[in-house]
Amino acid sequence: MSTRSAPAMFDDLWTDARLVTMRGDGLGVIEPGALAVKDGVIAWIGPMSDLPATGAKRRHDAGGRFVLPGFVDAHTHLVFAGDRVGEFERQLGGATRKELAAEGGGILYTMRETRKAPVEELVAIARPRLRRLMSEGVTTLEIKSGYGLDLDSELNMLRAARRLGRENGIRVVTSFLGAHVVPPEFAGRSRDYLTHLAEVILPAALAEGLVDICDGGIEGLSIQPEEMMILYRAALNAGLPVKGHTDQYGDVGGAGQLAALGALSADHLEYSSEASITAMAKAGTVAMLLPGSTLFLNEPRRPPLDLFRRHGVAMALATNCNPGSSPTLSPLLVLALGCSLFRMTPVEALRGYTVVGARAAGLAGKVGELRVGLPAEFVLWEIGQPAELCYWLGGAPPREIVSGRSGI
Known part of the structure; x- marks a missing residue:
């Protein structure tokens, strides 16, 4: 289930993503998932099957990549x-x-x-x-x-x-x-x-x-x-x-x-x-x-x-x-x-x-997770599984870094 009703129009929408939300006690993976951003904030996140029929100014195909919080x-x-x-x-x-x-x-x-x-x-x-x-x-x-x-x-x-x-x-x-x-x-x-x-x-x-x-x-x-x-x-x-x-x-x-x-x-x-x-x-x-x-x-x-x-x-x-x-x-x-x-x-x-x-850092509940209402700060990684980020000694560079603060 999604965590909030969709707005009339998203700014950006990522589809076909493997979302590592960090919710619960583990990684909280949703796959295949979608994530939408409005005004620099995560406005919708959930399974692709629950994605509402709404528009987005920009659509992005994550291509099955893992998406982690910054x-x-x-x-x-x-x-x-x-x-x-x-x-x-x-x-x-x-x-x-x-x-x-x-x-x-x-x-x-x-x-x-x-x-x-x-x-x-x-x-x-x-x-x-x-x-x-x-x-x-x-x-x-x-x-x-x-x-x-x-x-x-x-x-x-x-x-x-x-x-x-x-x-x-x-x-x-x-x-x-x-x-x-x-x-x-x-x-x-x-x-x-x-x-x-x-x-x-x-x-x-x-x-x-x-x-x-x-x-x-x-x-x-x-x-x-x-x-x-x-x-x-x-x-x-x-x-x-x-x-x-x-x-x-x-x-x-x-x-x-x-x-x-x-x-x-x-x-x-x-x-x-x-x-x-x-x-x-x-x-x-x-x-x-x-x-x-x-x-x-x-x-x-x-x-x-x-x-x-x-x-x-x-x-x-x-x-x-x-x-x-x-x-x-x-x-x-x-x-x-x-x-x-x-x-x-x-x-x-x-x-x-x-x-x-x-x-x-004194920011509990404000950053470090993927959920509705938090800043759109996340990274798309070209990896086969999340553990790969811990396996390579400084390898696995990010494919794309998204930040509502910097636009990088």
């Missing part, structure tokens, strides 16, 4: 200046991340380069990265700050993210990650830095309408978990949802702390305990899995997928595009890694990059 890349650090190729070469020669950081490398190197770049330069540098993600079917993405670590540079990163969305016709969700690490001017004063973020930088970003989510790190490294709560409380009091990087290097109970805050997602989670995962399940906090980092850093530890499944914690996937631990711009590679490294099923991986990714 990908939602809900964890990226897309905006930054400089790269860390030299550090990559040195690590291959045996240098440790700790040694590089002691020499002024790592995040602080990227901070210095990013602070020197005006908004226009940050946009120009990030634009090719964004277009590469879009070319593989991303229609919504999250972009974090966190490489500025002072008022002007953090705001510039967020301004650049907003501009990238406007100028490229893609939905961008921004996350404030001022609590990425402690900058040099606050060395030894991490609590003062978190107070500065909560009382000065975050309010300035909010006043300019630059922030959708507050992110942070609960790893017990340069910032202690109780200090992160200074910023998280300020964000929640301002009406912002929160998420966080945690339990990547050891079990600090961060996933449980994030769940207690009602966080959208807890990200990384290689060492999360069953107690934390139980709390995530109760709170509805998404497990954001980032296999690009696991591959690039050659980390042996894997997130506890069996516990996520046992407790019913939804799993999302994202590129985690960043210069230090996941320099990838390929959602298709991440889908493959989610299956080959983490042993996700193709259904879990595909849902993780669409409907569950939408939850992690």
Whole structure:
């Protein structure tokens, strides 16, 4: 059955499609199906046999191709200046991340380069990265700050993210990650830095309408978990949802702390305990899995997928595009890694990059599915079955990308 009465005239109608709607708990495939668009919104979707006798300005024969929602890349650090190729070469020669950081490398190197770049330069540098993600079917993405670590540079990163969305016709969700690490001017004063973020930088970003989510790190490294709560409380009091990087290097109970805050997602989670995962399940906090980092850093530890499944914690996937631990711009590679490294099923991986990714981005019920009333953002793939998108290591380019926002 169709899900809504047909309007008098559609703008566009796709027929003979194999629609992967992401409805229910699986892929929700309708075949052969039809999908109609009116004013950039899905106006009708259902089996070909139920297609109403109505007109369309433009008709498209999908030719039996699979049609999936546009990908939602809900964890990226897309905006930054400089790269860390030299550090990559040195690590291959045996240098440790700790040694590089002691020499002024790592995040602080990227901070210095990013602070020197005006908004226009940050946009120009990030634009090719964004277009590469879009070319593989991303229609919504999250972009974090966190490489500025002072008022002007953090705001510039967020301004650049907003501009990238406007100028490229893609939905961008921004996350404030001022609590990425402690900058040099606050060395030894991490609590003062978190107070500065909560009382000065975050309010300035909010006043300019630059922030959708507050992110942070609960790893017990340069910032202690109780200090992160200074910023998280300020964000929640301002009406912002929160998420966080945690339990990547050891079990600090961060996933449980994030769940207690009602966080959208807890990200990384290689060492999360069953107690934390139980709390995530109760709170509805998404497990954001980032296999690009696991591959690039050659980390042996894997997130506890069996516990996520046992407790019913939804799993999302994202590129985690960043210069230090996941320099990838390929959602298709991440889908493959989610299956080959983490042993996700193709259904879990595909849902993780669409409907569950939408939850992690604070867009549950708004993107990541094919259903009436949602934006017309979908991709036609030249594949024999959906699992093929997880099988090829970065292969299977899209046949056609449809976006009501960009017209691409």
